[in-house]
Amino acid sequence: MIQQSTFNFLKSVAENNNREWFKDHKQEHDAAREDVLQFAKDLIRGVSTFDSTVPEDLDPKTCVMRIYRDVRFSLDKLPYKTNFGIGISALGKNFPGPGYYLHIQPGASFIAGGSWYPEANELKAIRQEIDYNTADWHHIIDQKDLIKSFGELGTEHKLKTSPKGYPKDHPEMEYLKLKSFIFTKPLTDKEILKPSSPKDIAELVAKIFPFMVFLRKAIS
Template sequence: MINPQTFIFLKELVENNNRDWFQLNKERYDEARENVIDFTAAVISRLQKIDPTISPDLEAKKCVMRIYRDIRFSKNKLPYKNNFGVSFPTQGSKLGGVEYYLHIQPGQSFIAGGYWMPEAEHLKAIRQEIDYNADDLKKIIDDKEFIELFGEFRKQDQLKTTPKGYDADNENIDLIKLKSFIAWHPLKDKELTSASAADEIARVCSKLYPMNVFLKNALA
């Protein structure tokens, strides 16, 4: 589970997002990161029972993203993220692509799955798979339990125009026009600090798994 002190650290970081404060509290950060790594390992062990494409060699430490922001090309010059991001790849140990993603942030945590902003060739392949086998995807995303957990899959960022090669009257154009193919479920702080937190995340991911299978098949 996530230690309540991890949330306290992140809350205080928001109010003191500067290098001097961070260095003074480096030991607290290290403890929070270790807590997230340990929790990540617990989640991985459960995900491996759900999704056989989660590598048995996947290291929890490598799944936890850096808290340091790249501010070189950003107007936001705050040096640190206000969250811990955890990527669970389904392609060996390579982060990105079709994956599960855990976001740990006070009051704004969530678990997600799918493919966020696919590269051009992958986007083309996924759109083609939807065009050919849309019923397979719709059976997953229109399931009552899926909607209760993740909301309406189609209500994601879409292109304003119709993608090249497709007709505007295509019956699945609302899915074909999507820029990302993700579903996410909010997590309360008390859920993550519960002893059953890893089990709950695994339960939600079991409902994301069929969608990830569809997306991976599109890229095969």
Template sequence: MIQQQTLDFLSDLVDNNNREWFMDNKVRYDQARQNVIDFTTELIKLMHKVDPALSPELDAKKCVMRIYRDVRFSKNKTPYKNNFGISLPTTGTKLGGAEYYFQIQPGGKSFIAGGYWMPDAAHLKAIRQEIDYNGHDLTNVIDDAAFVKLFGDFRAQDKLKTLPRDYTADHEHIELLKLKSFIALHHIKDKDILSAKAAENVAALCSKICPLNVFLRNAIL
């Protein structure tokens, strides 16, 4: 389970996002990161049962993302992220593609997400083709009442302002074809993050995302 000390470290980091403070609190960071790694180990076992495409052999340490920010091309020069990110790929061990993502961030900002964020050109073309051919398979997933209650309107994501190449405005699924990403996201309260059943609850949420990931994987295989 995620410990209160882990959230406390992240909260304090927001107010002290500098190298000097971080190095003075390196022990706290190491403890928080290990807590997240242990949680991830438990989550991987549960997630393989939810989605067999997610390998039970995933290395939890590699699934926990670096806390160090790449500030080279950012106006925000703070050196550290104010969250722990857990990325769980479903195509081997390489990150990217259709996957599950869990972000731990205090203040009610934690969330579970799944799908495919900003596919490259080849994958985006393949996903649009799959929507063109089998769009009803996707709408059966995203328009299900339980899915909408958890993740909202799937079509209300970043999308093209113009029509995608090779598709017309009267296409039955044009709003899906215009999407740039294919993500389902659900925010999680701090008290639920700290629950002894947090990993089970996250896996249960991912079970609702799984059919979306299956559709996306089938599109790009």
């Protein structure tokens, strides 16, 4: 589980997002990061039991994202994130294609899985797979247990018009318009802090796994 002290640190960063404060509290950051690394290790082990592409011994350091923000091209010049992110795939956080992501932030944590803005060739392949294998697509995304836990597939990132090569009246047009294919579930602070949280979150991720298989098959 994530320790309360890690949440306390993230709350303090949000209130004191400057380099001077961070320098004086670097030890707190290091302790919080170690806590997240241990959590990631437990979560990776859980995910590896059903997703063979994720090695059980995957180094959590390849999965946990740095707290330092890249402000070079951002109007927001605050130097630190107010969250810890864990990206899980065969290659850790820097994954091409589908992957899992856990966002740890007081009052704003969530678990997600899928393809976030896939590159043009992958996006084309996913749309083609939805078109060719519509029955399989709906068999996966319409599962009652999946919808009960995650709700509907996210639809906020999509084209305004039909993608090239598909008729406007295509029965799956709302899915073909998507630019990202993501299931997301908010997590309460209590869910993150409870002792069984790595196991519980791995069980949630398992519900996304068939969706991940569909996406991987599409781009393979």
